[in-house]
Amino acid sequence: MSEQKPIKFAIELDAAQEVGVFADFANIWNTPTTFVLDFLSVRLPAQDLEVEGEPSSALVSSKVAARIRIPAEQIFPLIEALKSQGDAWLKATGRSEPPESWFNQNLGNPGNPV
Numbered sequence: 881m882s883e884q885k886p887i888k889f890a891i892e893l894d895a896a897q898e899v900g901v902f903a904d905f906a907n908i909w910n911t912p913t914t915f916v917l918d919f920l921s922v923r924l925p926a927q928d929l930e931v932e933g934e935p936s937s938a939l940v941s942s943k944v945a946a947r948i949r950i951p952a953e954q955i956f957p958l959i960e961a962l963k964s965q966g967d968a969w970l971k972a973t974g975r976s977e978p979p980e981s982w983f984n985q986n987l988g989n990p991g992n993p994v
Contacts, residue, residue: 901945915955917948 903919910916926938950958966978 903945904942910952910955913952914949915952917950918944919946919948921945 901919902921904922905920907918907920908915909918920942922940922942924941926940929937929939931937970976970978
């Protein structure tokens with residue numbers, strides 16, 4: 881049996897996609913065969929939401945800026961890549977731990993995450 885060679889990709893990106901899209905946060909969910917990553921942009925400041933018999937909460941109006949579907953098996957290399965990039969970012973910025981979530985503190989100003 882022949883030895884498996886490492887795979888390298890030559891990646892092309894259309895000019896229209898080069899800038900990317902802004903997202904305030906991501907929501908991740910899955911089916912038995914697929915993971916779905918919804919990147920969302922907050923549209924309006926949080927609104928109080930009162931539902932009888934439930935604890936008070938805040939409703940955040942948001943819109944999907946991009947939806948990515950990947951085969952379930954690809955989630956683990958993605959997790960490793962995110963961890964590696966996160967560690968590199970911490971080192972490059974001189975931080976010792978990830979910043980606190982801006983989400984709960986910044987709902988009134990969604991276009992300016994801290």
